[in-house]
Structures are given as structure tokens and as C-alpha cells.
Amino acid sequence: MSFDGKVLFCEHRPNNETKLGKVEKLKQAGTHPQVLVRADAVTKIYRSRMGESVEALAPTTLDIHEGEFLSLIGPSGCGKSTFLRILAGLETLSGGKLEWRDGAPTKGSDVGFVFQEPVLLPWLSILDNVRFPLDVFRTPKNEGNERARAMLALVGLGAFEKALPKELSGGMRQRAAIARALVYRPRIVLMDEPFGALDLLTRDRMNDELLRIKNETGSTIVFVTHSIEEAAYLSDRVAVMSARPGRISALHDLDLGPERSEAIKDDPRFYQWLSTLRKELR
Numbered sequence: 452m453s454f455d456g457k458v459l460f461c462e463h464r465p466n467n468e469t470k471l472g473k474v475e476k477l478k479q480a481g482t483h484p485q486v487l488v489r490a491d492a493v494t495k496i497y498r499s500r501m502g503e504s505v506e507a508l509a510p511t512t513l514d515i516h517e518g519e520f521l522s523l524i525g526p527s528g529c530g531k532s533t534f535l536r537i538l539a540g541l542e543t544l545s546g547g548k549l550e551w552r553d554g555a556p557t558k559g560s561d562v563g564f565v566f567q568e569p570v571l572l573p574w575l576s577i578l579d580n581v582r583f584p585l586d587v588f589r590t591p592k593n594e595g596n597e598r599a600r601a602m603l604a605l606v607g608l609g610a611f612e613k614a615l616p617k618e619l620s621g622g623m624r625q626r627a628a629i630a631r632a633l634v635y636r637p638r639i640v641l642m643d644e645p646f647g648a649l650d651l652l653t654r655d656r657m658n659d660e661l662l663r664i665k666n667e668t669g670s671t672i673v674f675v676t677h678s679i680e681e682a683a684y685l686s687d688r689v690a691v692m693s694a695r696p697g698r699i700s701a702l703h704d705l706d707l708g709p710e711r712s713e714a715i716k717d718d719p720r721f722y723q724w725l726s727t728l729r730k731e732l733r
């Protein structure tokens with residue numbers, strides 16, 4: 452349900468267990484989650500170089516709540532990255548609107564973006580890479596170093612501030628990229644398959660790291676992934692998108708509780724969510 456009472460999405464629950472998702476819990480406590488940004492019937496049509504139009508997003512409506520972890524899953528080419536780029540202000544809208552609670556982001560520092568490949572400057576140390584966005588916004592260097600070091604400690608790279616990106620593993624480079632995205636305390640962190648290029652073990656470890664970082668910072672995260680398991684493990688809510696032109700075909704408030712650890716993967720409810728999400732993707 453949206454806050455004005457219109458049913459926008461199918462909020463399906465796979466069983467009759469009494470455990471509730473984050474949104475349901477808030478509603479039962481008589482309060483509603485705060486909407487940070489509402490995408491209202493947002494559409495995107497690209498023009499190819501040959502002049503043809505590609506409808507990437509059909510009217511897409513979605514509320515993103517303050518402090519939530521929301522994943523977007525859907526078939527390849529359904530517009531997940533397009534939606535993320537629209538949220539980041541990197542792509543223009545063809546229709547609809549974005550409504551930000553405190554006004555649209557005016558500076559790059561309001562939005563943190565983490566890409567599949569960590570984009571680090573190879574000639575700068577890890578500390579300088581993480582401090583880089585603060586330098587761009589002319590934060591005094593001492594303060595910048597302090598904040599960058601705090602972020603490096605948060606992602607477990609405190610001992611590597613002098614290293615160059617090529618001296619770190621793929622997972623460590625991605626942690627540095629996450630530290631850089633968080634260093635200016637953005638209002639929202641957008642992550643586009645950030646762990647897609649990592650091996651499975653490292654990916655599992657990074658998932659736990661990300662949950663810890665999210666708990667410590669309280670950030671709002673919108674996360675694109677091809678992995679149903681990753682989406683179910685990390686998210687408060689999962690939005691499923693249909694094939695191109697993409698639209699939200701289902702939105703789920705997961706009832707797996709706020710504390711996630713490996714043990715949840717043996718929970719029958721976790722299996723049920725995997726099965727539900729898999730069916731919906733088919």
C-alpha cells in the first residue's frame with residue numbers, strides 16, 4: 452500500500468507465520484515508514500544512435516523508505532540500472548517524477564554510488580581515493596583525512612590506507628569503493644551489482660560486511676543484484692521487476708527480522724522467499 456491508501460503493489464507473504472517485515476511492524480505500531488524518495492510513474496525511453504527508441508522503463512512507482520535496505524531484482528535488460536541511474540540524477544526522466552522528502556539532491560555528495568567494478572584512481576593511495584569526494588567539495592584536508600580514516604576503519608581497511616588500488620584484492624577494492632561512497636554521508640547509497648564480479652566466498656563475506664556497515668551508519672541503500680539469495684539475505688524489502696520495459700511486478704516486505712547471519716539461510720522462511728522470488732522472476 453502507498454501512504455495515501457492506494458494499493459500499488461502485490462505485497463505477498465509466503466506463509467502464515469506471525470513474524471512481520473519491517474514495514475508491517477511499523478504499521479502495526481501505528482506509524483508509517485518515512486519516505487525518503489518516491490518515484491511516481493517514472494518512465495525512460497532511450498534513443499539509439501540509429502534514431503530508434505528503446506523503452507527501458509514502463510511507468511514505475513516506488514517509495515524508498517528512510518534507512519531501509521531495498522533490493523531490485525529482475526531479468527537482464529529490464530531497466531534496473533536505468534532506475535538506479537535515474538535516482539542518482541545521472542539519467543533524465545522521460546516521464547513521471549521523483550519526489551524527495553527534503554528536496555531533490557542538489558550536489559553529488561547527496562548520493563553515493565557503488566558500481567560493479569570499483570572505480571578507484573590507480574595512482575592515488577586508498578586514503579586519497581576515499582578522501583577524493585571530500586577534496587572535490589573542498590573539505591579541509593585534516594577533516595577529510597579524519598573522515599576517510601574513519602570510513603576505512605569501518606570497512607576494515609584501516610591498515611591499508613597507504614596502499615595503491617593494485618595492491619588490494621578485488622573484495623578489498625570494493626570495500627574501498629564503499630568507504631568512498633559513504634564518506635560524504637550521502638542521503639542514499641545506490642549499489643549496482645557491487646559484488647557481481649567477486650567469487651562466492653568473498654561475496655558472502657562482503658554481504659556480512661555490508662550489513663554491519665549498514666547497521667552502523669543507518670544508511671538507506673538501494674541495491675541491484677542478479678542473485679535472489681543475496682537479495683533475500685540483505686534486504687528489508689525486495690522489488691521484483693518484469694522484463695523490458697521494466698516495471699515493478701511485486702514488492703515484498705521480508706519477514707526475516709533485522710538481524711541477519713548465515714543461520715538465516717537454514718530458516719524455512721528464507722527458503723520460501725527464495726522459491727517465491729524465483730517463481731516471480733520466471
Ligand SMILES: Nc1ncnc2c1ncn2[C@@H]1O[C@H](COP(=O)(O)OP(=O)(O)OP(=O)(O)O)[C@@H](O)[C@H]1O
Binds near residue numbers: 497528
Ligand atoms: N544509453 C543507452 N542507450 C540506449 N539504450 C540503453 C542505454 N542504456 C540502457 N539501454 C537499454 O535499456 C534497457 C535497460 O537497460 P539497463 O542497463 O537499465 O538494464 P538492467 O536491468 O540493469 O540490465 P542488466 O541486469 O543486464 O545489467 C536495455 O534494453 C538496454 O539496452
